[in-house]
Amino acid sequence: MERGRSSVGKDLDEYKSLIKRGTCFLPYMASRGFSFAPSRFVGYAGNKLASHAQNPHKDGRVTNAAINEIHGSPPRADATLERAYLDFCSTIGVQASKTGAFGVLRKYWLTPEIEILLDDMAEKDVYETLDLTDTEKHHLKKARVGQGLFRGRLISLWDGCCLTGCDHISVLRASHIQPWRDSTNQERLDAFNGLLLLPNLDALFDRGLISFNNKGEIMISKVLSDSARKALRCSVSMKVDLRAEHTKYMTWHRENVFVDAMA
Numbered sequence: 001m002e003r004g005r006s007s008v009g010k011d012l013d014e015y016k017s018l019i020k021r022g023t024c025f026l027p028y029m030a031s032r033g034f035s036f037a038p039s040r041f042v043g044y045a046g047n048k049l050a051s052h053a054q055n056p057h058k059d060g061r062v063t064n065a066a067i068n069e070i071h072g073s074p075p076r077a078d079a080t081l082e083r084a085y086l087d088f089c090s091t092i093g094v095q096a097s098k099t100g101a102f103g104v105l106r107k108y109w110l111t112p113e114i115e116i117l118l119d120d121m122a123e124k125d126v127y128e129t130l131d132l133t134d135t136e137k138h139h140l141k142k143a144r145v146g147q148g149l150f151r152g153r154l155i156s157l158w159d160g161c162c163l164t165g166c167d168h169i170s171v172l173r174a175s176h177i178q179p180w181r182d183s184t185n186q187e188r189l190d191a192f193n194g195l196l197l198l199p200n201l202d203a204l205f206d207r208g209l210i211s212f213n214n215k216g217e218i219m220i221s222k223v224l225s226d227s228a229r230k231a232l233r234c235s236v237s238m239k240v241d242l243r244a245e246h247t248k249y250m251t252w253h254r255e256n257v258f259v260d261a262m263a
Helices: 002-021 049-053 060-071 079-091 112-129 134-144 148-158 199-206 226-231 244-256
Strands: 024-030 033-038 173-176 194-197 210-212 218-220
Touching (some): 002 033, 024 112, 033 079, 079 112, 148 173, 148 194, 173 199, 199 210
Antiparallel strands (some): 024 033, 210 218
16 A cells, blocks of 8 residues: 555656656646646657656657657747646646756647637637727637638738739638737737738748748748648748838747747
C-alpha cells in the first residue's frame, strides 16, 4: 500500500515537472476547462509517466516535428492560451515559470477546434462586457468569420486578391491580419486589419506560414518546404501593396503569428 502511494506521488511529481518546464503544448478541453499536454510527453505513442521518466532519448524536437506533421502547422504563441495555461498551473498546484525551457516563449498548437473555442470565448466576452446595439453585434458577428461589413470594406480596398490580382470575388477570403479575438471592436472592422486572399494563401497566412515585411515583401516560414510552397502556388516574389495604416497590424502578425523557425 505504501509502495502504491509512493508510485503515485512520483508520477504526480513527474507530471507537474513536465507541465512546469514545457515549452510547446497541445491544449484540449477537459471538464474543468482548458488543459495542456506537453509535446515532449504526448508526442510519443502510448507514453506513460513511468516509462517517460526512464526514456534517455526523449527529445522535444522529435515530438514537435511529429505533432507538426499531424496538425499540419507548428505551434505559436497565443495570449489567451497563455493565460489559460497559467490558470491551469494554478489549479494543479504548479508555480508556472515565466517562460518555457531555456527562456523560450511558450507556444501552443491551435487546432481548428481550439480556435473555434477561443473565438467563442472572445465573442462572449464582447457581448457580456459592452453595451452594443443590435446592428453593432451583427457587424461584429459577421466580421469574426470575414463576412458582412468587414468583407465589403476589404473588397473596396483591394478589388481582388491582394497577392495575385484574382478578381473572382466569390472565392476570395477576408482574412484578419491581427486575429479577431486579439483585436478591439474597432480593429475587428478596420479594413487595414485585413487582406483579401485566395483560400490557399489565406490558409498559409492564418497559420503563420507566410507574413510580410513593412515593404509588403513576402516572408515564408522555414517550416514550409519548397515543394509544399510550390504546390500551394506561393511565390517567393509575391508582394502586397501595404499602406502605412497596415503597419501596426502586420507587425503584430509577424511577432505573434508568423513562424520564423522550427518549433
